Amino acid sequence: MSDEVKDPKDVLICRCEEVTLREIEQAIDEGFDTVNDVKRITRAGMGLCQGRSCSKVIARIIAQRTGKNIEELLQNSYRYPVRPEKFKIFDEEESHE
Amino acid sequence: MGMSTAYYLTLQGKRVLILEAGIFGAGASGACDDMILFQSKKPGINLELAFESLELYHALNVDLKHDLGFENYGGMVLIKDQKELEIMEEFVQQQRMYGLDVVMLDEKEMRKRQPHISSRFIASTYSPMDAQIDPFHVMYGFFHVAKNLGLEYRKKTPVVGIEKQGNGDFRITTQSGEVFEATQVVNAAGTWAGEIAAMVGENVPITPKRGQIIITEKIPMVGETNLWSAEYLVSKLRPEVKTEISEEHKALGLGFAFTRSFGGNYLIGSTREYAGFDTRTTMEGVNAIVKQAVSYIPLLKDIHFIRAIAGLRPSTPDGKMILGEHPDVPGFYTASGHEGDGISLAPITGKLLSDMMCGAPSDSRLEELSPVRFAVVKGEQVQ
Structure with a gap:
C-alpha cells in the first residue's frame, strides 16, 4: 500500500483537521497539556466532528505523556449544537408549529 | 494584549512573567472572530492605530516564523x-x-x-484593506518567540493580590499562595481588568x-x-x-x-x-x-x-481603549478596553506599551487613552 504510514508519529489523530500524533506530542511538550489547550494550538478537534472521536484519544495521549489522571482530562461539558445542524432548522421548527 | 506586550518587552530585554488566570487564550482571544476590520472604525485614534497594527502584522508574519493565518479578502x-x-x-x-x-x-x-x-x-x-488573522496562531507566535527570549508563562494562576511596597516594587500573590516581586506590573486582564486595577485602588471601568x-x-x-x-x-x-x-x-x-x-x-x-x-x-x-x-x-x-x-x-464608557501607566501607582500599567478591536489592535498595543515601560519618549497621541481619564479623586467612591 502506497498510503502506508512509515513513521508511527505521522498517524492522524484528528482526521477532520489532519493533525498528526507528532504535532500533538509537540504541543504537549511545550506545556499545552489539556484537550482544550491542544485544540487551540493544533486545531485538533476543531473540524466537522468537533472532537467527538479524537478528544478521548488526545486525552489518553496527554495522560500517557504527562502522568495526569485521564478522568481529569476527559471533557465533561457539551454545548449546543451537539452535532452539525443545518441553518434552515429554525425555519422548519416554526413551520411545524 | 498580555502576550503581545510580553513579546515586545522580551525583545527589549525585559524579564517577563505572565500570570494567566485561565488557559491559553481563555479570554476574548479564544472567542472572537478574526477581523482586522477598518470599515467599522470611526476616524480617530482607533483607525489610526489599526493602520499601524496592520503594518506590524505584516512584519510579525515574517519575524515570528509562524504562519499567522493572515488573509486579505477585503x-x-x-x-x-x-x-x-x-x-x-x-x-x-x-x-x-x-x-x-x-x-x-x-x-x-x-x-x-x-x-x-x-x-x-x-x-x-x-x-x-479589511483583513483577518488567526488569534490562536498570533498568540502562539508571540509565545514561542518570547519563550525563547526568556518569557515565563504560568497558566491557571489567578492573581489575588497586588501590593505596592515601601521600596516601590510590587508584591503579587496568586491564588495558590505563591508570591512574586516585580518593578512593573501590566494589567492585561481584558474584561476582568477592573478587578485587577481595584487591587491597587485604581478605577478601570470595563x-x-x-x-x-x-x-x-x-x-x-x-x-x-x-x-x-x-x-x-x-x-x-x-x-x-x-x-x-x-x-x-x-x-x-x-x-x-x-x-x-x-x-x-x-x-x-x-x-x-x-x-x-x-x-x-x-x-x-x-x-x-x-x-x-x-x-x-x-x-x-x-x-x-x-x-x-x-x-x-x-x-469602556467612551469607546476607547485604556492604555498606559496609572500616575497614582507608578509602575502599574493597564492595557484593556479594546471592545471588538482586540485582534486588530493587539500588536500596536503591545508595542506602544512596551515602549512606554522601557522609557521611550512619550507619544502625545496616546494621552487620550491614558487611564488617568477615569481616575477617581481621593475620597470619592469608586463606581
Whole structure:
C-alpha cells in the first residue's frame, strides 16, 4: 500500500483537521497539556466532528505523556449544537408549529 | 494584549512573567472572530492605530516564523435602503479623508463581487484593506518567540493580590499562595481588568459586552469578500435615526458579520449583549444569528453550522481603549478596553506599551487613552 504510514508519529489523530500524533506530542511538550489547550494550538478537534472521536484519544495521549489522571482530562461539558445542524432548522421548527 | 506586550518587552530585554488566570487564550482571544476590520472604525485614534497594527502584522508574519493565518479578502458593508445609503456615503467620505481605501459600489458592482446575497440589498461599500488573522496562531507566535527570549508563562494562576511596597516594587500573590516581586506590573486582564486595577485602588471601568458567533462547516468561498451589514453600523453612528430593527434584535445587539476563517469555515456573528460576565451561548442568540444569516445569504440554508461560541468584549464608557501607566501607582500599567478591536489592535498595543515601560519618549497621541481619564479623586467612591 502506497498510503502506508512509515513513521508511527505521522498517524492522524484528528482526521477532520489532519493533525498528526507528532504535532500533538509537540504541543504537549511545550506545556499545552489539556484537550482544550491542544485544540487551540493544533486545531485538533476543531473540524466537522468537533472532537467527538479524537478528544478521548488526545486525552489518553496527554495522560500517557504527562502522568495526569485521564478522568481529569476527559471533557465533561457539551454545548449546543451537539452535532452539525443545518441553518434552515429554525425555519422548519416554526413551520411545524 | 498580555502576550503581545510580553513579546515586545522580551525583545527589549525585559524579564517577563505572565500570570494567566485561565488557559491559553481563555479570554476574548479564544472567542472572537478574526477581523482586522477598518470599515467599522470611526476616524480617530482607533483607525489610526489599526493602520499601524496592520503594518506590524505584516512584519510579525515574517519575524515570528509562524504562519499567522493572515488573509486579505477585503470587506463589504451591505446597504438595504436609501436612508442607510446616505449615512454610509457620508461615513465612507470621512474614512477616505482619513486615509482608508474604501469606495461605494452600486448594485451591479456589488452583485458582481457577491452574487449570492439577498435581492433586498441596493448597494454596498468596499474596502480592499479589511483583513483577518488567526488569534490562536498570533498568540502562539508571540509565545514561542518570547519563550525563547526568556518569557515565563504560568497558566491557571489567578492573581489575588497586588501590593505596592515601601521600596516601590510590587508584591503579587496568586491564588495558590505563591508570591512574586516585580518593578512593573501590566494589567492585561481584558474584561476582568477592573478587578485587577481595584487591587491597587485604581478605577478601570470595563463593561462586558457578550458576543455570540456561529461557525460553519468548511465550504467554498461565498463571493469574493467578507461581509457586514450597514444596519448595525448605522444604529451606532446615528442612534436618532429610526430603523426597522425589532426590539428583540435590539436587545441582542444583533449585527451581521460574515468572515471566512483560516481553515475554510465561516464565522458568522454576532450579538452585543449586556449579560454580565456570563460567557455562555444562548438558544435565542444562536437562533437570531442563524435566521439573519439565511435572510442575508439564502444559499446558507443547506449549510451546516458546527459550533457556537461566546465571549466578552471589554468595553469602556467612551469607546476607547485604556492604555498606559496609572500616575497614582507608578509602575502599574493597564492595557484593556479594546471592545471588538482586540485582534486588530493587539500588536500596536503591545508595542506602544512596551515602549512606554522601557522609557521611550512619550507619544502625545496616546494621552487620550491614558487611564488617568477615569481616575477617581481621593475620597470619592469608586463606581
